[in-house]
Amino acid sequence: MTFGKTAPAPGRIPWGPMARMTGRRALFAVPVLLVVTFGAFAIAAASPFDPVKAYAGTAGLTASQENLDQLRANLGVDQPLVSRWWQWLTHALSGDLGDSSVMRQPVTQVIGERLGWSVLLAAVAFVVAVLLGTALGVLAGRRTGGWCDRAISSLAYTLQAAPPFWLGLLAVWLFALKLGVLPAGGLTDTGSTEVTAGQVLSHLALPAAVLAASQLPWFVLYVRQGVADALDEDPVRGARARGLAPRTVLLGHALRSGMLPVLTLIGSRVPELITGALLVETVFSWPGIAAATVEAATAVDFPLLAALTALATVAVLLGNLIADLLYGLADPRVGFDG
Amino acid sequence: MADLWRRGGAGAVRRSTRAWRVRTSAVIMAAVVLAVLLVPPLAQLDEQAVDLSAKLLPPSLAHPFGTDDVGRDLLLRCVYGLRVSLLVGLVAALVATVIGTAVGACAAASGGWVDRVVMRLVDIFASVPHLLLGIFIVAMFQPGVWPVVISVALTHWLSTARIVRAEVLSLRSRPYVDAAVSGGASRWRVTVRHLVPGVLPQAGLAAVLMVPHAIWHESALSFLGLGLPTHQASLGTLVQSARGSLLAGDWWPTLFPGLFIIVPTLAIAGLAGAWRERLNPRRRSELTL
């Protein structure tokens, strides 16, 4: 808390404390990544999964034992867990994450080609969910218990219980098959030779909408709660007593205070966003990193899975950091000490 | 004294629909449990029995949910699927609760650096998205019922551990625990005899709240082809295997299993919400799902 400290100059962003917080979080990320990647190797070591057979693919089924042994030595699978992990880690630091057996590409290349599309999908969905969720949350929280609130809350709870893949399938059925207004999947029409923004947008619409719908309930319910709670609190009472218009009170005061708890928790949405993306990208064959994860899992592609697990962890930590930075900026009472 | 009272507040009226919600939830859950327990032995039907002459019939009186693409009755499949999913969810939630309670209680009872390290590990664990970790575990251990149960359990104990730890810490400051400690009981004995029973209600609530999550995860994994084998009815595999029919325009094999995920989830959430209010009356504003 910054009680008693001199107030920062108005309108100026406190870069220094923010940078220090970022630095501290980066330091914390190191042990987290070490533990997570080691955990991944440990799980793999404890499982019946055989990297040699995975590498050999279906050919491995009929390959000779001699052949498999050679492969085993080449892959360094004989070594103990810790040294294998360490080897992977040192290679990873030099930019070599190994080769993906399912994509038949270096893992870094898989990530490079697909990460952007996942970020695009997730970002669009997230922004839609935040905007729409805030709007609906305010509508519902404005008068809790009213018909508007009941309708919105029920919808939110139902959406929250509905699995995104199911929503996705129904969306494909309705919009792509029955109405024929939007493409059912992919990134662009294969027939075209260019990735045009228009094509990407039309292909993005359904997956982004479904991903947004899967994230929406959370925002709606938290904003609703935040606004409803804020409406009962003194700052809103003060604002109303001052004679401000109801709209000003709602948006300028109730929402602005009510959004604070939502902001702190935005970071915790990154895992949920990744979870949603895993399902939505699969349903819509979106060429992103999440769909690749599912494929890697079906084909037991350990190098890709390990890298993607680490990547997801980084994304989660990054999300937490961004949320805390935002919170620090949005609420002057909170500093950048965490 | 005035005899004419007017509604005076311009603020919102919070009418309680809670009782109604709890009653509805209870009725639905009772129906679900009965269906899941009684239909399989009573139906005397093989849900796997293929009737190729009755494939993809739309919903009708004979088949209220229609039939799938090899002529199996979807209502029966949904009930069986719910049974499997519910079982997987229950077992996973139970295992997760046991792990979470043990870890949380140990961390709180040990205190000091053990507590810090354990809770730090819990934080780290929480940094990996659940479904991704589940996918990883299932991929490594081959799809099947047990890997799914394990992966769901291993990803869901974290919140329970946190809740139990907090609860133990708050219970420890209560007088009767002090009395036991000053009476010469060992720290572990106090934990096991006095603290663990005290946190059981909270842990139980966490377990119940986890069941819909676990069902959700099972269905997601199965849908991705990483859960149960596709011929075995679970809510996830039902949606997964309905995909082809959906693309051919037949909506019912997809719609109904999804509803079977949503309705019990809402019912459990409704009941658990009431339970939570009773346990933590002050934290009413917290969300239930």
Add this chain to the structure above:
Amino acid sequence: MTPPKHLTSESVSGAPVPDEPVSGAPVPDEPVLSVRDLSVRFRMRGQRYIAAVTGAHFDLAVGQCLALVGESGCGKSVLASALLGLLPGNAETAGSALLDGLDLLTADEATLARTVRGRRVGLVPQSPAAHLTPVRTVRSQLEETVRELTGTRKPAVRQAAEAAAERAAFPADHLDRYPHELSGGLAQRAATALALIGDAPLLLADEPTTGLDRDLVERTVDELKRHTGDHRALLMITHDLAAAERIADQVAVMYAGRIVELSSAEAFFGEPGPRHPYARGLLNALPEREFTPIPGMPPELGALPEGCAFAPRCAYTTSACAHIPPLNASVACHHPVLDAAPAAAAQEATRA
């Protein structure tokens, strides 16, 4: 700044004359606010009700300051909320509170929001820092209020806001601070500045001195008095009798939701002094007087004793006290203290 339209003699004169002028208090020539039989109750679960305010009845004239005193939980703040239309959803009201010919209790939310709050009733809230939205600077909230209440547009807003701050002696170099960065006194001034923007004829100060030290209390109430001047009325709700003594023209004492005594400040603080045993007890609890607290605790509003609510703590309780005493001759007691003479006389009188 444009003067508010409603502050015209026509509209004030149009206010109905109170049907039953309260005796014992200086009769106000121009009542700004006249409260009649105002009651507020809260509906609880299971058809239970809690009566927070019962039968409040008073007038307030221009240039006057009415201090509404009582211990916390006696219903003073509920009364303030009722006058602002800021009661929670489960509240029910009865009676009337006429301000400029408008019944504040029956006015709809839109009327209250558009014409009453800020414009006809300015609130100086309890714990002023908490009544400001914490994530916005004082300047932004001042400018916003100036914009909405006076219709001032962009380039002039900044200056108007600074002028408003100036009026309440809020230092301009603190305008860009957040509420939590203000000291108690400055927060109080910020709140006052905000309350004055709409030039409301009635200032409502709800515990304006809570949490302030003695010097600050005196400065704050003096400022409030200054702002009241001779064109406003001030309703100050407080449990601080010293503060009330400093500026009040009338004093209303509230106990368990009822006004038990209403008299001029002169009579209350000087001779003959309060006549209700409770009011007397309050006064005697002050350190500069007898410094003896009233025994017992005030009752919960949800569990009021039958009859006179003060009876369980009263030294003069008799069987008559099983009935609720009406507010007669400015005091609601079956055996008011007539003067500083021993209470026995009063007791004798009522028994007879």
Add this chain to the structure above:
Amino acid sequence: MRARSIRGTGALAAVAALAVAASACSAPGESGGGSGGAKDSAVVGIAYEPESLSPLLGYGKDGNSKIFDGLLTHDADMSLRPALAKALPKVSDDGLTYTYQLREGVKFSDGKPFTAQDVVFTYETILDKKTNNASKGELDALKGVEAKGDDTVVFHLTYPYAPFAERTVLPIAPEHIAGKQDVNSGAFTTKPIGTGPYKLVKWSKGEKLTFTANPDYWGGAPKVKDLTMAIIEDDDIRATRLRAGDLDGAILPPNLAGTFAGDKDRTTYAATSFDYRVVTLPTHNKVAGDTAVRRALDVAVDRKAMVDSILEGAGKEAYGPVPTDSEWFTKGTERTHDLAKAKKILDDAGWKPGENGVRVKDGVKASFPLWYKSGDKLRQDHALAYASDAKKAGIEIKVQAGTWEVIEPRMKTDAVLAGGGAPADPDFDQYTLLTSELAGDGFNNMAWYDNPAVDKAIEAGRKTNDPAKRKAAYDTVQRELVKDPGYTFLTHIDHLYVVDTTFGDLTTQVEPHDHGLAAGPWWNIEDWQPKK
């Protein structure tokens, strides 16, 4: 599943491009339709991709590899036609020597001439023990290859192997390139050079193969200049992308192909095949190994219902590896669905009805597991239907799913829903599936079938060139399979392809189980004449 790939920074660039609402950026792939005139490009969706593109490792061994040519090739009727050879081979009277005259003036796509040395190199490399070619057993009969000059190649066999000429459809690799590399892992395995009608442009593994026409092809430059084979494992996604116009053609399972039935812009082609679905009845399982159980199951199963419902009519009932419309099929070995007969067989053999209607004999319950490869819907549905039919006869079959890694170690005792089928010669299937010496040898003879009469007949069939004797031998095999069905053959499935009508009327070949890149209507894409 994998949509078009986006190369390198393309994805990030596109994000940026979208953000500033720019109109377009680099294309994800270079394939796709031309924007006018005759359609000179084709994008087709296939389910599997080859592990390697080197003929030395088995790619295109059954002919028709697009990038390469064999000495011979098949026409639409699966008859052999000369390709790199000028004519069909001269076979010596003892059946031990095959002589091929090579076509002149043929060049590899890098411009170097094709010679007899390349043929010798190809066959000798495949036979080399160090070469990881899983199907080198198919050349078991080959003793040696010899070049006589630049234009003649002579093959010497150890025994008179009747279908040998069928084996010489395998593609010829250029010695001047492949000979200088490690045969198992050299660049040639992913960047092949051949004499075929198409040249490989790029292989985006797991996603697509892009080809461009070879303008100097000895058979004339193909009209379809650009060919893209998109590898999409998931049937539903393939169908979706075909419907979306992403693909010009695709292979689809029957239920999804059916959804295109009313589509005027697309034609569905059903390629008949030798592709059978079969349940292995392992000899080492006490129940499935019992001849009575095997015979009962053979008549208890309702093959017609499977064809009608699971295959939506696109297939035929199967009674053995040979389809009923093949010249090699033995008339009269059809088994009709007869539940009563199945029950009688079991009753007579002492399998008495027990608890829950499951039969028991000598304390052994008539129950065994049946595995299918998880995710294979066609096999799953066959397995479930088979189990349902068996149940009616009193045999309990527990359907289980697993990956091949899980299934393989259990194949000795557990039943498996398997597939197979090679149209070129009856020997190809029957030898590997039924001879006792191959019992448990990988995926050969998965049921450990052991029938001396069958062994003898197969041996006789493969070592004579006399058509009548061969027919007699394979008749014996098929009749023995009625008496002791070690496998329950269920269906021969038609392969269904849905293709854009702009490519005109297309044809299909009789297809094998393992439909490679070049099966389907695009088997002769080099000859397509696209409409305007």
